[in-house]
Amino acid sequence: MSLASLAHPRQDFSYGFLDAFAKRELRRRMLKAIAIPGFQVPYASRELPIARGWGTGGLQVTLSIVSPTDTLKVIDQGADDSVNAANLRRFIARMTSVATTTDTLAATVIQSRHRVPEERLREGQVLVLQVPDPEPLRQVQPDSSRAREMHADADYAQMWLTLYEQLVRFGRFMQGASYPVLVHGRYLMSPSPIPRWDTPALHQAAHLTLLSAGREKRLYAVPPYTDVRPIEFEDVFFQVENMAGRICMLTGARNKFMDELPVAEGGSQFRLSDTGYAAKLLRRARGDAATLGATYFDDEGHFYQPGVIRAE
């Protein structure tokens, strides 16, 4: 036995950039997060060549789970081609040799900032959501230690009170993105700043969702087929954004989540937020081959699981 036979060839970087200890710790924490849905598991968020707050939490999770046999999609607010998404995708590909795609159906790992793709994710896919603030109780309890005690006691009375006060003052729930959800009937969780439109997609989903906040050093998970219920009252229901009447200026799609583009002469035009889905619609319109997956919301705006959005 020689030293050369025991050592691997010299590399400029570890596979996946992170060292073996970092990956092992992240993997231990991820397994605990999956075992306790919605519970924020602390981890030692490592330094990366990207500033904290720019997706380092999601990046560390992705770097720990991908292999060269995976196919990766990275999106930022639904867009594959934004600066943040392009940088993260290029970095991950350089560090892991992973294949990349913009097609939700072809991806095995999807890292996202603030959106869930329009096409339904399937079993075996992993959605990694970047999280700026993992604490859903922040607005009612700024002390993190006290907030953790409230999670331990399942004491969410202040959140219900906040919801009630919003109804009294404004006549509706005022929370937009990051709408708090109750996971497996136990932990209140921030689903990251995804729009309310995407929140029901986490309920009884076929895929695994991992959420990670690099700056706050917390990660948590929603396993497949797990109850994820937005908090609501028995007589006043959670609602998604109203996309009725909004038609994509490029594809003609309707009842999907749209970006609003102000026009010079006043008013707005709308464009599909999910650029990968829009590209496939355009390819199909040109007569090229494009496989479209079933979407969470149909063209009439109905969610695919009846009864989940009770305000429908």
Add this chain to the structure above:
Amino acid sequence: MSMPHMTPAELRQHATFTALMWAFSYPGRPQRLPAAGLAAFVAIGETLLDLETGFFTPHDDLVPALAATGGRPLPPIHAPYQFYPQLTLAELDLLVTAPLGTYAEPDRGATLVLGCGFAHGTPLHLSGPGLAQPLTITVARLPDELWRARATVAVYPLGWDLYLVDGDQVIGLPRTTRVEVG
């Protein structure tokens, strides 16, 4: 800059972690490990253990391999990762002392890796997160008292997270999975 590639150890640990991740994500579905038999326990150990953690195993042959990861041998009352290739009733008395976590830190509940057989044995009816429909599996070579202890000692979110290993197959039973025997 050269493109980083996986070393044999990284490849093995990634394959093991992937099996463990999907085993907890879809409880009751067997996942394939890159090693079989006692080597499967070592593979799980090298994937999860290092200087920051500790382990317990009553199996003398496993101790050196697990200690080589840097993990500290700890008594079962403290060990976050515990390995029982052949769980006996006497060892069950040790297992039931494993940490359950606390309400503030439920993630400190122990991960238990248990050897068993899947081909026949006691039917276990599973339900909970990760299961679109209730599922029945059969498990041999585990005392029924284990399931009684799991149901009575821990109340969610406290609990143990179980990996059942048979050959190169692993089934995950996280604490969220409800198990009914018979």
